[in-house]
Amino acid sequence: MSDQHPQGHGHGGTAHPHGAPLSDVQLRVKALESLLTEKGLVDPAALDELIETYESRVGPRNGARVVARAWVDPEFKRRLLADATEAIAGMGYIGRQGEDMVVLENTPRVHNLVVCTLCSCYPWPVLGLPPVWYKSAPYRSRAVIDPRGVLREFGLELPEEVEVRVWDSTAELRYLVLPERPPGTEGMSEEELAALITRDAMIGTAKVQPPARARREARG
């Protein structure tokens, strides 16, 4: 009997020309997946579909739409800050792990920064999967002990009078930063605003930059 298993599923199969065709981790993943499949605990097609979803369909754009709506709709913003889980679910972005969402509003006086010191809990439904640096030990440890230094590394220098608040995510509680709406964006549509909002701004390692055109107009 030959055991069916997925080959590739569109991630670009790796060529193994030499003596050790599969790495240790590849073998372990194949072993686990084939056993779980035989026991009826996972379905390879469902795994592929989930991967496809996270690789190409979910990403920081969901979060950007949430933020843009909060910028243009005060009633939505009020609901978002009062009960983010419900307000975000209302836009169709629902957590798979039953986690609660909390939205943290940046102001001229307070800057919020999100980390997960233990592993890398992250608001998947709105931001997709975390970037490498979010998962790294240096970020996980230094965001707490030296948040201003971390922000400087990301190119964000905050005035002394701005209070930096660091939020440690957990399996049950995930945070999304509501960045400040940049100047020069008056009159922009929700969609145009969403295009300005970056993943890093919603983690708190960046601010949302004004659009280049708006900057030119402000200078001229």
Next chain:
Amino acid sequence: MTPPERPDPRTLADLPAIPRDDEGPVFREPWEAQAFAMAVKLHEAGCFTWREWADRLAQEIRAARERGDPDPGTTYYRHWLAALERLVAEKGLVGGEELARRKAEWESAARETPPGRPIELRREG
């Protein structure tokens, strides 16, 4: 946060720098995606709670750092896979011995497969 017990000078030099990326692909290799999806699907099937999962993952990451892994974020799915193997064994879903046997089978199947051909697992029926 405590640094590793016996810091390698190179590790120390690496530590302050936060690896950066440009919103690139979320998985570096296909196996990372497979490991990710298995944990999510097993949780959805009710095999374990997300709290249990997050605890095991945090344990693996902590243990790796204690062994001296600078943990630059690129080894994250290695820890993820180790946590998953441990949790499915604890839950009685897939035992460690069973897993080791199957891994050896895949290894010999891979060795016997000419380059460019799909690797198939052949077992006595």
